Amino acid sequence: MSPILEVEHLSATIAGQPVIEDITFTVPATGVTAVLGRNGVGKTSTMKAVMGLIARSGKVVFDGVRIDREDTHRIVRRGIGYVPEDREVFGSLTVAENLRLAERDARPRRDLVEQLFPDLVRRGGQRAGTLSGGQQQMLSLARALLNDNRLLLVDEPTKGLAPKIVTEVAEALEEAARTVPVLLVEQNLPVIERLAADVVVIDSGRVVHTGQAGALLTDAEAVHRLLGVHADTADTVAADAVAAATAPEGAK
Numbered sequence: 001m002s003p004i005l006e007v008e009h010l011s012a013t014i015a016g017q018p019v020i021e022d023i024t025f026t027v028p029a030t031g032v033t034a035v036l037g038r039n040g041v042g043k044t045s046t047m048k049a050v051m052g053l054i055a056r057s058g059k060v061v062f063d064g065v066r067i068d069r070e071d072t073h074r075i076v077r078r079g080i081g082y083v084p085e086d087r088e089v090f091g092s093l094t095v096a097e098n099l100r101l102a103e104r105d106a107r108p109r110r111d112l113v114e115q116l117f118p119d120l121v122r123r124g125g126q127r128a129g130t131l132s133g134g135q136q137q138m139l140s141l142a143r144a145l146l147n148d149n150r151l152l153l154v155d156e157p158t159k160g161l162a163p164k165i166v167t168e169v170a171e172a173l174e175e176a177a178r179t180v181p182v183l184l185v186e187q188n189l190p191v192i193e194r195l196a197a198d199v200v201v202i203d204s205g206r207v208v209h210t211g212q213a214g215a216l217l218t219d220a221e222a223v224h225r226l227l228g229v230h231a232d233t234a235d236t237v238a239a240d241a242v243a244a245a246t247a248p249e250g251a252k
């Protein structure tokens with residue numbers, strides 16, 4: 001099967017400063033591909049460059065069509081959904097209004113969204129600005145899933161969330177990934193282990209490793225060298241996350 005996204009020699013600048021230098025990778029047409037790397041190496045910039053949100057050069061091919069000269073509006077209409085790191089929701093509008101505004105297709109996938117996020121249905125009348133961080137993340141994901149996208153770019157969806165909510169967001173993403181391929185920026189190794197088939201590791205604006213997620217995560221030396229964390233720390237984090245997610249309410 002051909003890749004859904006091909007990125008070749010992609011470079012980008014913000015305010016004239018280079019933020020990524022020479023990024024090359026492909027995203028398979030199914031499953032989750034994780035973009036990893038230490039803080040500030042260019043993960044978010046890579047997503048923004050693909051979406052045409054920052055000045056870029058190089059080649060980006062989406063489902064066989066070059067999109068690197070197109071504006072963001074056109075790229076979105078081609079079927080790439082983008083869930084940015086800052087969870088863009090309209091804070092003064094209700095949850096239901098946020099969802100309605102995101103509907104682009106003639107037949108939005110309301111059933112899928114209601115099945116994945118029953119809590120959002122219950123909170124339809126609540127102003128989005130008063131939702132918790134985890135609920136805002138769910139709303140942001142739901143907005144992208146309403147349309148029949150052919151690829152989702154999701155930037156650090158679990159950042160800053162409590163372990164139990166991290167598990168809920170991971171579950172929602174896992175479900176979503178059954179219907180659409182996902183390019184996921186993520187720092188949480190247990191989440192990557194659970195969701196990702198493939199990984200792309202970035203360092204100093206360049207790709208330094210691509211391969212299968214399982215092969216990287218079981219190689220403690222590579223995890224330490226490429227990501228700057230100890231694999232056993234990741235195991236501890238995973239164990240803590242599972243314990244927190246499964247502990248009775250009063251024990252958390």
Ligand SMILES: Nc1ncnc2c1ncn2[C@@H]1O[C@H](COP(=O)(O)OP(=O)(O)OP(=O)(O)O)[C@@H](O)[C@H]1O
Pocket residue numbers: 014015017018019037038039040041042043044045046
């Ligand atoms: N608006 C901006 N103005 C100037 N420099 C920026 C801006 N946004 C990002 N940068 C710089 O670009 C580089 C890459 O940033 P980017 O946000 O892509 O990294 P990241 O890997 O996503 O980081 P993190 O994991 O911390 O979110 C960093 O050195 C950052 O300081």
